[in-house]
Amino acid sequence: MDAMISLAGKRILLTQAQDFMGPTLVPLLTKFGAAVVTDDRPLIDPDLPAQLVRDAGRVDVLIAHLGAPAPSTPAHEVGEDEWRLMFSAMVDPLPRLARAVLPQMIERRSGKILVMGSASALRGMKRASAYSAARGAQLAWAQAVGIEMAPHQVQVNAIAQNLVDNVTYFPPEVQANPRFKERIRWEMPLGRLVSAQEDSMFAAYLCSDAANCFVGQVFPVCGGWVPR
Amino acid sequence: MDAMISLAGKRILLTQAQDFMGPTLVPLLTKFGAAVVTDDRPLIDPDLPAQLVRDAGRVDVLIAHLGAPAPSTPAHEVGEDEWRLMFSAMVDPLPRLARAVLPQMIERRSGKILVMGSASALRGMKRASAYSAARGAQLAWAQAVGIEMAPHQVQVNAIAQNLVDNVTYFPPEVQANPRFKERIRWEMPLGRLVSAQEDSMFAAYLCSDAANCFVGQVFPVCGGWVPR
Amino acid sequence: MDAMISLAGKRILLTQAQDFMGPTLVPLLTKFGAAVVTDDRPLIDPDLPAQLVRDAGRVDVLIAHLGAPAPSTPAHEVGEDEWRLMFSAMVDPLPRLARAVLPQMIERRSGKILVMGSASALRGMKRASAYSAARGAQLAWAQAVGIEMAPHQVQVNAIAQNLVDNVTYFPPEVQANPRFKERIRWEMPLGRLVSAQEDSMFAAYLCSDAANCFVGQVFPVCGGWVPR
Amino acid sequence: MDAMISLAGKRILLTQAQDFMGPTLVPLLTKFGAAVVTDDRPLIDPDLPAQLVRDAGRVDVLIAHLGAPAPSTPAHEVGEDEWRLMFSAMVDPLPRLARAVLPQMIERRSGKILVMGSASALRGMKRASAYSAARGAQLAWAQAVGIEMAPHQVQVNAIAQNLVDNVTYFPPEVQANPRFKERIRWEMPLGRLVSAQEDSMFAAYLCSDAANCFVGQVFPVCGGWVPR
Numbered sequence: 001m002d003a004m005i006s007l008a009g010k011r012i013l014l015t016q017a018q019d020f021m022g023p024t025l026v027p028l029l030t031k032f033g034a035a036v037v038t039d040d041r042p043l044i045d046p047d048l049p050a051q052l053v054r055d056a057g058r059v060d061v062l063i064a065h066l067g068a069p070a071p072s073t074p075a076h077e078v079g080e081d082e083w084r085l086m087f088s089a090m091v092d093p094l095p096r097l098a099r100a101v102l103p104q105m106i107e108r109r110s111g112k113i114l115v116m117g118s119a120s121a122l123r124g125m126k127r128a129s130a131y132s133a134a135r136g137a138q139l140a141w142a143q144a145v146g147i148e149m150a151p152h153q154v155q156v157n158a159i160a161q162n163l164v165d166n167v168t169y170f171p172p173e174v175q176a177n178p179r180f181k182e183r184i185r186w187e188m189p190l191g192r193l194v195s196a197q198e199d200s201m202f203a204a205y206l207c208s209d210a211a212n213c214f215v216g217q218v219f220p221v222c223g224g225w226v227p228r
Numbered sequence: 229m230d231a232m233i234s235l236a237g238k239r240i241l242l243t244q245a246q247d248f249m250g251p252t253l254v255p256l257l258t259k260f261g262a263a264v265v266t267d268d269r270p271l272i273d274p275d276l277p278a279q280l281v282r283d284a285g286r287v288d289v290l291i292a293h294l295g296a297p298a299p300s301t302p303a304h305e306v307g308e309d310e311w312r313l314m315f316s317a318m319v320d321p322l323p324r325l326a327r328a329v330l331p332q333m334i335e336r337r338s339g340k341i342l343v344m345g346s347a348s349a350l351r352g353m354k355r356a357s358a359y360s361a362a363r364g365a366q367l368a369w370a371q372a373v374g375i376e377m378a379p380h381q382v383q384v385n386a387i388a389q390n391l392v393d394n395v396t397y398f399p400p401e402v403q404a405n406p407r408f409k410e411r412i413r414w415e416m417p418l419g420r421l422v423s424a425q426e427d428s429m430f431a432a433y434l435c436s437d438a439a440n441c442f443v444g445q446v447f448p449v450c451g452g453w454v455p456r
Numbered sequence: 457m458d459a460m461i462s463l464a465g466k467r468i469l470l471t472q473a474q475d476f477m478g479p480t481l482v483p484l485l486t487k488f489g490a491a492v493v494t495d496d497r498p499l500i501d502p503d504l505p506a507q508l509v510r511d512a513g514r515v516d517v518l519i520a521h522l523g524a525p526a527p528s529t530p531a532h533e534v535g536e537d538e539w540r541l542m543f544s545a546m547v548d549p550l551p552r553l554a555r556a557v558l559p560q561m562i563e564r565r566s567g568k569i570l571v572m573g574s575a576s577a578l579r580g581m582k583r584a585s586a587y588s589a590a591r592g593a594q595l596a597w598a599q600a601v602g603i604e605m606a607p608h609q610v611q612v613n614a615i616a617q618n619l620v621d622n623v624t625y626f627p628p629e630v631q632a633n634p635r636f637k638e639r640i641r642w643e644m645p646l647g648r649l650v651s652a653q654e655d656s657m658f659a660a661y662l663c664s665d666a667a668n669c670f671v672g673q674v675f676p677v678c679g680g681w682v683p684r
Numbered sequence: 685m686d687a688m689i690s691l692a693g694k695r696i697l698l699t700q701a702q703d704f705m706g707p708t709l710v711p712l713l714t715k716f717g718a719a720v721v722t723d724d725r726p727l728i729d730p731d732l733p734a735q736l737v738r739d740a741g742r743v744d745v746l747i748a749h750l751g752a753p754a755p756s757t758p759a760h761e762v763g764e765d766e767w768r769l770m771f772s773a774m775v776d777p778l779p780r781l782a783r784a785v786l787p788q789m790i791e792r793r794s795g796k797i798l799v800m801g802s803a804s805a806l807r808g809m810k811r812a813s814a815y816s817a818a819r820g821a822q823l824a825w826a827q828a829v830g831i832e833m834a835p836h837q838v839q840v841n842a843i844a845q846n847l848v849d850n851v852t853y854f855p856p857e858v859q860a861n862p863r864f865k866e867r868i869r870w871e872m873p874l875g876r877l878v879s880a881q882e883d884s885m886f887a888a889y890l891c892s893d894a895a896n897c898f899v900g901q902v903f904p905v906c907g908g909w910v911p912r
Binding site: 502530531532533534535536538539543547548550551554555558559562576577578579580581582583584585586588589590591592593594595596597599600601602603604605672 | 730758759760761762763764766767771775776778779782783786787790804805806807808809810811812813814816817818819820821822823824825827828829830831832833900
């Protein structure tokens with residue numbers, strides 16, 4: 001392996017490309033040489049994952065980039081709709097994506113899935129039970145599929161991020177809130193939000209061949225909000 | 229000499245009481261003084277959680293004991309039905325249980341939920357992606373709700389067990405399988421299955437007032453299969 | 457196993473019995489039926505561990521209860537003396553205790569070591585580098601020895617505690633400090649210190665036969681300060 | 685196309701440069717543009733850390749690369765010499781390095797320490813108690829110092845590696861051993877050793893400015909041997 005890490009020649013499929021980390025990921029992955037195939041829709045429609053992969057053709061890396069706005073409902077008031085929304089947007093697409101994309105990776109004995117997940121599944125937060133539960137399903141899924149796919153030379157891993165600067169979860173009005181600033185001061189060893197660039201760079205690294213050694217692993221990217 | 233665990237005067241609601249750890253939990257909790265209210269049905273029906281709690285009256289401790297047989301489908305062949313079954317049996321009942329039981333606990337400023345979860349959400353296993361994902365949702369939910377309920381003097385925690393002797397997951401024919409024995413030898417520092425009694429005893433401890441200090445915590449009970 | 461958990465007939469050796477959790481542990485373990493053999497000295501003297509075990513005779517459970525006041529030196533000012541003090545009091549006694557006590561346990565195929573450790577090894581804290589490093593050595597040691605001793609039917613585990621009420625680490629003047637109260641509010645999901653009784657009860661449980669299924673495991677007892 | 689990792693202009697001090705990962709790290713870091721200052725001695729001599737830093741001048745990144753051959757002594761036979769050797773080689777140099785190198789980093793409000801640690805501190809292994817304990821001290825130290833230094837814009841993190849191909853811990857005769865191969869098959873989801881190149885590449889990433897968002901974090905690099 002050359003010391004030059006790159007994504008040259010890699011076809012990366014990114015879902016929900018205008019939300020969450022999409023606006024930073026696309027140009028960055030492109031800059032490193034990837035051909036990024038994007039779709040902007042949430043993957044609620046059960047047929048969409050198969051269709052996306054069919055349209056994309058060869059997919060070297062799938063970034064399972066599934067987000068939904070985090071509600072702030074007390075745990076005992078979370079209703080069916082909120083629960084269903086969290087899981088249909090962030091969890092149910094996973095096996096559909098797996099069915100669609102893993103066979104070609106297994107056949108080529110090469111490929112990666114990177115789940116852009118959340119550290120809210122690693123450390124409890126108030127008024128985030130539905131969101132956290134869905135994020136927990138993502139991380140456990142990535143761990144399990146990562147172990148299973150490793151012998152096929154297919155690497156599945158997850159980023160568990162929180163307090164990363166992005167419009168979906170930390171829009172300007174949230175960042176300007178004094179209580180939020182106090183929270184950063186107390187909860188965030190880094191002392192600032194992780195930048196979208198930093199988070200996306202790390203994702204890019206995990207998409208590269210340099211990261212072939214990681215399987216079924218969860219990487220916190222949250223400025224020390226969780227230690228491990 | 230004092231008893232180390234007392235559940236005297238506690239009303240404990242245990243769901244799916246004939247599966248999984250139920251057959252050991254019921255007599256043990258009773259022996260420690262609890263009045264155990266049981267229901268044997270899987271909680272698939274969305275109205276069942278509310279009905280159970282209504283029928284139970286005061287619930288001091290809810291043991292969210294939700295299981296489903298673990299399929300062994302490859303990750304890329306997991307279909308909609310398997311996925312749905314795992315989540316409808318093990319995950320979707322959680323917010324319904326919360327809506328039903330937390331208000332009375334919050335009002336009394338006293339109560340506990342113990343989720344009987346799985347260590348498969350902490351360490352990846354092959355051909356268990358749907359099951360592990362559902363179990364991951366459970367643990368993350370318990371962490372989040374545990375943090376949120378702590379100020380109400382309500383404690384929510386989870387056991388993350390694996391390789392515990394029970395008829396649902398380790399029936400005699402599995403235990404007799406030579407490959408299973410080899411797996412125990414390599415993967416299980418304890419060198420044997422955790423007994424149903426040991427696991428249930430620990431659950432009983434976590435149901436007692438002695439455990440009021442634990443909130444949003446996940447306790448592996450798996451003989452060292454995961455270290456932490 | 458009877459549902460009655462007890463320590464009846466168990467000889468428990470507790471070191472540094474007047475510090476840290478000692479004042480609560482001794483009466484509690486005794487109440488549950490244990491014969492508690494205590495020594496009050498820090499185990500700095502290299503010959504002391506062997507001597508304690510020799511004097512104690514049969515030791516069913518060793519509680520490796522090793523503490524030292526936590527300095528608050530910046531990481532770049534920690535000197536040789538502070539470093540040496542932390543390790544000579546809390547770390548270096550471990551192999552000496554192991555040499556002294558494990559052979560009799562291995563021979564009887566029965567025994568336990570419980571390390572009363574600290575969650576400061578699981579989550580970074582400012583101005584606590586020497587202390588945390590020593591505590592980290594303890595936890596890793598307990599994990600390793602726990603895995604190694606499991607086949608001998610000897611269980612080695614650790615409690616990783618923090619924010620537990622005790623005179624050594626949280627004397628009244630610390631607890632009265634407004635900044636400390638603010639820290640509790642922000643960092644401690646439990647909203648209060650863990651009581652000495654709660655922590656000691658859990659230790660008692662881990663000393664009992666009910667806990668024979670735990671090997672090489674680290675149990676946080678810190679009111680949610682670390683989730684796992 | 686941009687380079688994903690650049691260490692251009694960075695002066696990196698690497699200790700024990702001929703052992704462990706040194707032979708791969710030096711050329712790789714150099715290739716990425718770093719000026720690598722090396723020393724080949726174990727850091728047993730208490731004055732050596734200060735001297736190395738003095739001789740190095742400006743140090744942008746210190747790689748605390750401290751290793752010692754792992755003994756395979758049963759826990760109850762570990763003697764004073766083995767214990768002392770592990771800690772004097774791998775642990776005691778840490779505060780000396782901190783005293784020597786952190787002040788210049790704090791003054792410049794820029795700098796990094798990367799501890800090349802071991803996953804043996806995260807998952808127990810037999811006959812490795814002294815080694816694991818020392819490695820546990822390293823990780824806990826990195827976490828604590830990482831949290832403390834974050835406000836100074838100095839990042840301290842650790843790699844927790846195991847089963848990485850290197851001459852110090854996995855020489856050819858070990859790798860050829862049938863029992864070792866069986867261990868890989870059972871314990872190593874990746875199915876092979878992590879290559880020295882993969883591990884060093886990740887270290888290089890963590891030395892770069894792209895990794896400014898990580899503080900007090902432990903990164904397992906062990907092919908899934910520990911999940912997190």
